[in-house]
Amino acid sequence: MRKSRLLYVPFWATYVFLYTPIVVLVVMSFNAGDSPYVYEGFSLEWYGTLAKNAAIREGLVNTLIVAVGSTVLATVLGTLLAVGLARHTRSRALDALGMLPAVLPDLVLGIGLLVFYATIKSTLGLHSVLLAHTVFGMAFVTAVVRTRLTHADTSLEEASRDLGATPFTTFVRITLPQLAPGILAGALLAFTLSIDEFVIAFFTAAPTTPTLPIVIYSMVRFGVTPEINALATLLLLVSFTAVIVTQRMTRLTESLS
Amino acid sequence: MLKITGVSRRFGDVTALSDVSLEIRQGEFFALLGPSGCGKTTLLRILAGFESPDEGTVTLDGDDLLGQAAHRRPVNLMFQSYALFPHMTVAKNVAYGLERERLGRAEVRGRVDEVLQKVGLETMAGRRPHQLSGGQRQRVALARAIVKRPRLLLLDEPLSALDKKVRAEMQLELKRLQNEVGITFVVVTHDQEEAMSLADRIAVFNAGGVEQVDAPVELYEHPRTPFVAGFVGANNIFEGRACSAGLAGEELGILPGDSGLPDGTPALLAVRPERIRLDGEDKGVLGGEVVDVSFYGGISHVSVQVSGRRQPVLVATQGATQVQTGSKVALGWAEGDGVLIPQ
Ligand SMILES: Nc1ncnc2c1ncn2[C@@H]1O[C@H](COP(=O)(O)OP(=O)(O)O)[C@@H](O)[C@H]1O
Ligand SMILES: [Mg+2]
DSSP: OOOOGGGHHHHHHHHHHHHHHHHHHHHHHTBSSSOSSSOOOBOOHHHHHHHHOHHHHHHHHHHHHHHHHHHHHHHHHHHHHHHHHHHHOOOHHHHHHHHHHHHSOHHHHHHHHHHHHHHTTOOOSHHHHHHHHHHHHHHHHHHHHHHHHHHSOHHHHHHHHHTTOOHHHHIIIIIHHHHHHHHHHHHHHHHHHHHTOOHHHHHHSOTTSOOHHHHHHHHHTTOOOHHHHHHHHHHHHHHHHHHHHHHHHHHHHHHHO | OEEEEEEEEEETTEEEEEEEEEEEOTTOEEEEEOOTTSSHHHHHHHHHTSSOOSEEEEEETTEESTTSOGGGSSEEEEOTTOOOOTTSOHHHHHHHHHHTTTOOHHHHHHHHHHHHHHTTOGGGTTOOGGGSOHHHHHHHHHHHHHTTOOSEEEEESTTTTSOHHHHHHHHHHHHHHHHHHOOEEEEEESOHHHHHHHOSEEEEEETTEEEEEEOHHHHHHOOOSHHHHHHSSOOEEEEEEEETTEEEETTTEEEEOBOOSOTTOEEEEEEOGGGOEEEESSSSSEEEEEEEEEEOSSEEEEEEEETTOSSOEEEEEESSOOOOTTOEEEEEOOGGGEEEEEO
16 A cells, blocks of 8 residues: 555654754854844854853763762662562562652652752752752652563573572672663663752752752843853753664663673 | 472362372482462472462471572572573673572572583573573573572473474573582473473372472373373273183173272273284174374374274374274283273
8 A cells, every 4th residue: 555645744743843943943043143032143253252261161070960960870779679679579569669750840859859859958059959959850760760660570680699609799790680671771761860850959058069050040041142052052962972872882781682 | 309288279169289299309309290270389489488388298308498588598490481681791691690698699600600501501691581582581591590509499480482393402501500510400391201201200290289209210100090091101991800811891792901999899991002002804802994094204103993982092002004094903011001990
């Protein structure tokens, strides 16, 4: 049967809808003029301005500290939680509770964390954002690793025990390598989510330590400049790289196991 | 050597094992034979330490086995799925168990090389499991288990994943290896021919219980329970009551058998197809008509419909047979070839 060309129209329309804003943004970041909306020719001028902006540099450093720190914590804790859930409980409720922060509205999580920090009289700063991001990052890591565990072959772990390995050695030598692709995917997810997270960071950061999204927000309040477009384009590049790296690495570790 | 006493295990309302007692001797090749779902794997897992029984005790050379953690038992299990570590090479897989014993590097390498040679995989040491054929994987799993020199090696359906030709090869190989390394083997199988050809003694399982433990020939010639008579090899089974000459069947009259049972006990008479003679028209204990002749090369199977019996009687003869479908024959067998089994 010949497929009607008409069927492709909604398909391509969807892609146009998805990517037009992004294309516009990228093109405008190379704009020679001052307006973020009217294209006046090619230039790298705005990337230069961006590099000189101290507020943005500071925000970027803060964001990277939070993203790296929370990713490490979330990956370790999320993996352990997933293994615990898969191997040592049969409770569905615990399973669901472990992954809930991933789907909870950011507002709820943000307000909740703020109230929590106030209750324990903690100061706000990078550490509070880092811990907040660990909370939802961990939920994502748990969800990804947990899925992989349900498909993993438990007889490998038993074989390891049978050959004389302690439970700890078995975990390190057999379970972890089996889970590596899942752990990696979870970690990259946590990292990319943390980098552009706004709502929770807004609630839990101190005014002196804004993360990059907060810095951008405060700049945009006075109108979008082509500088912002350049920044967004760079962030886009980071996201794309992360996605491609994840795909590559997953394929690599998969071919090993 | 290994003594299993009164072991039971239930999963919810499924009784996987009920009151199993067995004794396995040093250096023996022992087979657990039974249809699938009868609890064989569960018993192996109890011995290896991945499952614990609800009741019963297991001792190895007099020491309690059940109290020890799986990784401390001098027992190794070869998994039905082989469970090779996919992220390690063949050599690493085999070395894994030795490294856990904190042996020196040189000794580990020496023993790995030796065992790989023994199973004929020296050239495959650097490959990963997914680059091997089914038969080769099976050898790696075997090498990985015997390199530990366990006191007892448990094998769960070791040959079931292989195709027929490789299987026959591996049967010989298993026997040779067991001889060479002198380890006590307990092999689980649902294939009675495999159990017969491999094992020194066989325990026949049915529905979680042991039916009979005997050497293959004894098991074949003197089944003690109706289940064993039906499960181990082909058999013609007649129902009736024991009498001095054998079995008194309700419609078939007196059938010759080796009776040791009190007269009148309800019993079954089992006669192997290859022990029945096709004597011709008039002599013999049963008369019937040939309904089917199948030639298998070395032997032929002749099915004979006997009036008063629903299923045809199966007769096996050497080579090609002269009997034609539709001809009338008389069946007979020696008294010693009819085995009486109390019902
Ligand atoms: N972990 C388990 N949970 C529930 N039922 C089980 C479990 N393991 C085995 N069984 C049941 O116990 C019975 C015996 O199983 P198994 O020992 O695997 O039999 P076999 O190896 O002889 O085929 C089967 O009915 C099986 O469904
Ligand atoms: Mg089984």
